[in-house]
Amino acid sequence: MKRFFQVLVVAALVLIVVGVARTNPTLAERWNGAAQSQPMTGFEAVSNTAAQPLSIVVTGSGSYLVGGVCMFDAEFKATDIKVNVDAEVPVKDSRKVPFGYPDQLYYPGCHVVHFKQDQAVEQANAEDGDWKVCFGKRSDMELTIYYYLDNPPGGSRVWIPLPTSVEGDYACAPALYTGVYMPAGKVIPGGPIPKTGPVGPTPPPGPGTVRPPSSPNVIRASGTYAMGGVCTLKVVYKTSGLMNRFYVEFPVEDTALVAFPDNGDLLFFPGCHVLHYQWAETQKNVTDKKGKWQICFAAPPTKKVTIYFYESLVHEDSSEQIAASWLALPTTVENGLACAPAMGTGVYVPAGQ
Structure with missing residues (x-):
């Protein structure tokens, strides 16, 4: 590992x-x-x-x-x-x-x-x-x-x-x-709540840096959504009652417990966490009949990039027994973007050599 x-x-x-x-x-x-x-x-x-x-x-x-x-x-x-x-x-x-x-x-x-x-x-x-x-x-x-x-x-x-x-x-x-x-x-207790929602087109903020972890972005309609400058999620809903939550995922202690294949790849954090819902119930996976979901990250020109995923719902049963492992997803790289299907509830992170 x-x-x-x-x-x-x-x-x-x-x-x-x-x-x-x-x-x-x-x-x-x-x-x-x-x-x-x-x-x-x-x-x-x-x-x-x-x-x-x-x-x-x-x-x-x-x-x-x-x-x-x-x-x-x-x-x-x-x-x-x-x-x-x-x-x-x-x-x-x-x-x-x-x-x-x-x-x-x-x-x-x-x-x-x-x-x-x-x-x-x-x-x-x-x-x-x-x-x-x-x-x-x-x-x-x-x-x-x-x-x-x-x-x-x-x-x-x-x-x-x-x-x-x-x-x-x-x-x-x-x-x-x-x-x-x-x-x-x-x-800050009682402080202002950052706005969430679809991003794009939106004016860039001028010279700046990536912000601390973004608040969860609630998605209720088809579209392309950006999160924290880290990734984008393209959503096409085909049935009713669907919803997603979407936020930046920084490495935490639990992340080190998830088995990663010893193939030479290195995970490039931060990643993004995608949660699927239908009629307010968490969905472990979604199917093509319900819609299409694609997540994209910037692809460094000198790296061969693969997007990895691990299922996060295992955390709900026991935070000490993480049975999930990182899975390599079919990844396409075009115009500086690495993209992969995002059909499961969990954490998505690019990796490369």
């Missing part, structure tokens, strides 16, 4: 990898103007994320989007520095770090490595510049950004909260240290 979950985030709400230099406002205005004037469908939103790099080297001032996970904001005051920012953080490594706070961590986070004269340093010099890491926020959640050091004194890693500020649609915190940064939060 393969227990290693390499996180390749194919998740972004329409994130084109752009570093907009502060010294070039004309470029920034042109980008923002185009984003406002060209609404995109859910499929376009997901497929555009396939080109995003998971790792970048920052050598100049600007705001940079990394793998649909975070935005890195840099203001350089020195010339002999650079920063590596990586969105491909193995979830299994972060889970080993003790987290003693009531918040819920939202994997995978971003890894930041500071360099001075081509040598990695544990902490950047504040006189050399200013650096911030930002994650998309949700209106009904209070977020705090945490970090742990790559090489902490004494050798024991621990999550440490950072002073976190809200800047528009983002939660941001200083990023002076070499280590992993990740948002965590909790739902």
